[in-house]
Amino acid sequence: MITFNHVTKTFGEGERALKAVDDVSLTVEKGDIFGVIGFSGAGKSTLLRLVNLLERPTEGEIMVNERNISSLSQVELRRLRRRIGMIFQQFNLFNARTVFGNVAYPLKLAKVPKQEIETKVTELLQFVGLSDKANHYPEQLSGGQKQRVGIARALATSPDVLICDEATSALDPETTGEILNLLKKVNEEYHITILLITHEMHVIKSICNRVAVMDNGRVIEEGSVFNVFSNPQTKTAKNFISSVLNDRLSIKLLNKLRTDHQGRLFRLIFKGDTTNKPILSQVAKKYNIDFNIAYGSINELQVHLLGNLIVELIGADSEINHVIAELEQTIEVREVLDHES
């Protein structure tokens, strides 16, 4: 659907040159909700704006629907842009137009007959739950409602892809959840591929099936959300992930656990199927030890579960070593020595 092939975007020239996007290769498949995460300034917005040529790549090629978009004429480019809906962090609604007028706008540009516009806009406003606000102006709407209008407007020309630049970053957590659900509905009901960028990992965790981590213009990690979450390779990815998985211990909490639990502490990581097996109690029975769950979290990622427990194992060291060896055959085990582990 969308392929980046060694794409680089440089702003400025000479000494001032800045590689906002640096040799990025990525593929977004049809039906994906593909998330790109990174800190502010990582180059996410630039990457997104390359998809509809709001920015032109300095090097490399970008394919949308198997066409190299750099070679399109102006007219073809405008036609392509109608196949790519875009929504923005600041909504970018037209203040001089009503909700209806905003959603109708891209259709008017495309010279769609009035009757058809009427039908389409009514349908979309219903889809985003704003039928009763058709004649309101954006100034009269809340942030969440504005983004719903933004989504309806982006869907007006029945695009194949929706690209979202920090679509929920200006919204409170509850509204964020509603908008994310709406995006998921867009993906499922209209079969629209979504490419979104965000600096919030919970957005990725809530709706994406694939994720790329960006840092300094480069994609440093990429894969299915479950794989990247359960087995992050880079420090940046690990940091983002622990911000939502709630799996890091604070130094304070670790000290408290240490005073409360005299035995050795281990972190056990369960992935997928292993979460529904009684592994822990089986080995505890087999070897003569006790265990005590000190801390834990279980996260749902797409249809998989990712469990993270810190347990205290109480017993003879030799027994514990056997237990660890046996557990390691099915799950990941790490002894907790400091708050980083």
Place this chain on the structure above:
Amino acid sequence: MRVDWTTFWPRIIEATGQTITMVFFTLIFASILGFTIGISLFVTRKGNILENKAIHLILNLFINIVRPIPFIILLVTIGPLTRIVVGTTIGTSAAIFPMTIAASFGVARIVENNLVAIDPGLIEAAKAMGASPVQIIFTVLIPETLGPLILGLTFITVALIDFSAIAGTVGGGGLGDLAMTYGYQRFDGSVMLVTVTVLIILVQFAQLLGNKLSHKFLRK
């Protein structure tokens, strides 16, 4: 010498009509020209939808040269040009030409200043939806700034009533001419008072209408 009021009232009405004619047509021509120049100035800026360094520079230079010239000097200076375009330098229609030139550049600056304040995100959104530069001008730039633009035009209208009085004294007719010939040169205070009152009413009316209209379009 006393004024004969029975013949003077019709003259007041005629002069008011001339002033309104001058202001009205100037406003229309200056808006067309001013919007064209102002929008061109904006869209040719660096990074904008029709970026063009040369055109931007030339327009800017032109405005900066014409704008500071006091109207009365401009009026006299472009006299020959007025003769070529209108055919004469005397009369109401001959006054409209120099007034249009002077007002256009004012309108152009007002248009440009309001466009600069527009949220670039809106232009970007329109682009992303497949709008061409011309479509962006007519569906984003103008509608989104119409409220403040009308206020700017109101300001210009009031200035034009002032210009019309000056233009009137060099043969354009109108209230300014009347006030000068009867009131000032013949030392008739009552004529002066009437013409000034009519001018004030015109200005107030223009301001009121402008405020009302702009309010209708002001949405932020």
